[in-house]
Amino acid sequence: MPSLAIRAARRDGLDYDAVPASLRGAAVEPGDARYAAVRSGYMRGGAPGLVLRPGDPAEVAEALAYARTQPVPLSVRSAGHGISGRSTNDGGIVVDVSRLNTIEVLDEAARLVRVGPGARWGQVAAALEPHGWAITSGDYGGVGVGGLATAGGIGFLGRRHGLTIDRLRAVELVLADGTPVRASDAENPDLFWAARGAGFTLGVATAFELEAAPVGNVGFAQLVFDAGDTAGFLQRWGAAVQASPRDVTSFLIMGRPRGGEVVAQTMTVIDSDDADTILARLQPFAGLGALVGQAVQIVPYAGVVSPQDPHQGQGEPVARSGLLEHLTPAFTADAARLIHSGETYFFQIRAMGGAIADVAPDATAFAHRSANFSVVAFGAGAQRLDRFWDPMREHFTGLYVSFETDRHPDRLREAFPPRTLDRLLEVKRRYDPENVFRDNFDLGPALVPVR
Numbered sequence: 132m133p134s135l136a137i138r139a140a141r142r143d144g145l146d147y148d149a150v151p152a153s154l155r156g157a158a159v160e161p162g163d164a165r166y167a168a169v170r171s172g173y174m175r176g177g178a179p180g181l182v183l184r185p186g187d188p189a190e191v192a193e194a195l196a197y198a199r200t201q202p203v204p205l206s207v208r209s210a211g212h213g214i215s216g217r218s219t220n221d222g223g224i225v226v227d228v229s230r231l232n233t234i235e236v237l238d239e240a241a242r243l244v245r246v247g248p249g250a251r252w253g254q255v256a257a258a259l260e261p262h263g264w265a266i267t268s269g270d271y272g273g274v275g276v277g278g279l280a281t282a283g284g285i286g287f288l289g290r291r292h293g294l295t296i297d298r299l300r301a302v303e304l305v306l307a308d309g310t311p312v313r314a315s316d317a318e319n320p321d322l323f324w325a326a327r328g329a330g331f332t333l334g335v336a337t338a339f340e341l342e343a344a345p346v347g348n349v350g351f352a353q354l355v356f357d358a359g360d361t362a363g364f365l366q367r368w369g370a371a372v373q374a375s376p377r378d379v380t381s382f383l384i385m386g387r388p389r390g391g392e393v394v395a396q397t398m399t400v401i402d403s404d405d406a407d408t409i410l411a412r413l414q415p416f417a418g419l420g421a422l423v424g425q426a427v428q429i430v431p432y433a434g435v436v437s438p439q440d441p442h443q444g445q446g447e448p449v450a451r452s453g454l455l456e457h458l459t460p461a462f463t464a465d466a467a468r469l470i471h472s473g474e475t476y477f478f479q480i481r482a483m484g485g486a487i488a489d490v491a492p493d494a495t496a497f498a499h500r501s502a503n504f505s506v507v508a509f510g511a512g513a514q515r516l517d518r519f520w521d522p523m524r525e526h527f528t529g530l531y532v533s534f535e536t537d538r539h540p541d542r543l544r545e546a547f548p549p550r551t552l553d554r555l556l557e558v559k560r561r562y563d564p565e566n567v568f569r570d571n572f573d574l575g576p577a578l579v580p581v582r
């Protein structure tokens with residue numbers, strides 16, 4: 132029987148006594164000492180009424196069956212690094228699959244690796260390093276496998292090895308009605324298509340099978356430039372990226388101007404351990420502007436995806452995403468205006484293209500394969516950021532759901548072009564007809580009336 136203090140902290144609307152016995156031991160309520168560690172995500176504050184922490188797919192099914200009887204919000208969480216995803220809530224239930232975090236080599240010759248959604252990409256990189264392998268993931272070791280591998284995965288090996296979803300060979304999910312399903316090219320191929328780009332709306336992923344690539348040590352260059360000539364710098368960096376071979380993937384970050392000065396921090400990974408190749412690849416970047424800092428290392432990929440931080444998110448992040456083919460003079464002029472306004476504290480452009488563009492636009496639910504760049508801007512408030520972001524929309528061909536926080540249906544139409552969206556809605560109606568999974572983006576009736 133829970134203590135009086137625990138009972139007093141309980142939230143209205145939830146029938147705590149009906150929590151299945153198998154889930155009670157690991158479940159966390161607001162009055163529980165473990166609550167502070169699980170209430171919020173990395174970027175978002177939360178106050179859920181109950182965090183269920185299933186330990187296997189059968190328990191995930193039980194958690195979903197219980198959650199569906201409760202008239203409160205439902206969130207799904209793997210590692211809590213969601214920017215778009217609301218993997219926490221206020222007064223609702225979180226189904227947290229962080230305990231499903233194993234990393235296992237299934238087939239050494241085929242480099243086939245089975246990974247739980249609760250594993251983090253830093254752990255995956257570290258586990259694969261002794262094999263001389265890597266799975267293209269993101270730039271940050273704390274990000275969870277579950278959120279990233281269901282949406283895309285734009286990372287430091289992207290131009291050489293594609294999106295994370297491009298390395299996916301099978302995924303296992305528990306559907307809203309509790310049915311466990313496996314999806315691959317051979318099994319439930321419609322679900323497999325949709326799960327690679329929009330898996331967050333279809334079920335709770337409980338395992339991913341991914342083909343790793345042979346990756347040894349890589350070149351990692353952090354070059355910092357004076358970028359006072361912001362538009363010109365962005366154009367030159369964009370041209371250098373597009374002229375580079377696909378073993379080069381570069382990210383660029385600009386923050387608020389300080390004393391009127393703008394600096395650009397670039398992080399470039401060269402998928403080679405050969406010092407001469409690394410230096411040759413960096414030559415075009417070194418000449419982009421006045422260098423104010425530089426560090427070049429040869430490190431394992433695991434050394435590039437930086438370590439994890441505890442979750443202490445507060446409030447709601449405001450982020451805007453856009454994908455585009457070229458950093459044109461018109462785009463870079465608008466981007467410079469945004470950066471110099473001080474309304475974005477974190478503006479990032481990631482190189483795409485290369486292997487990402489080898490995949491046909493209709494092969495997965497991530498259709499924007501012609502984009503060479505992903506742009507994201509974080510701001511303190513939506514209205515203030517959108518004053519500068521809205522005029523930039525005309526430059527974009529689409530957006531990446533994981534970097535967008537605006538839940539307006541138009542954003543989904545930008546993420547999924549018309550034919551992709553039609554096909555996705557059809558799969559959604561088949562696998563989640565009651566729209567149980569809507570905590571991230573809502574692909575329910577508000578988007579397109581049920582036909």
Ligand SMILES: Cc1cc2nc3c(=O)[nH]c(=O)nc-3n(C[C@H](O)[C@H](O)[C@H](O)COP(=O)(O)OP(=O)(O)OC[C@H]3O[C@@H](n4cnc5c(N)ncnc54)[C@H](O)[C@@H]3O)c2cc1C
Pocket residue numbers: 172173174206207208209210211212213214215216217218228248268269270271273274275276277278279281282283284285286330331332334335336337533534570571572
């Ligand atoms: C610091 C930081 C760096 C990032 N870097 C990159 C990057 O380099 N490349 C990139 O592509 N993205 C990056 N992202 C975005 C990231 O991919 C997404 O936010 C992703 O959702 C995080 O995964 P998670 O499991 O940690 O998220 P969570 O917060 O646990 O989940 C986010 C959402 O994903 C869905 N979801 C989570 N788990 C499951 C599951 N098991 N089954 C079905 N749906 C699920 C849910 O809708 C949930 O609301 C970054 C985010 C942060 C905060």
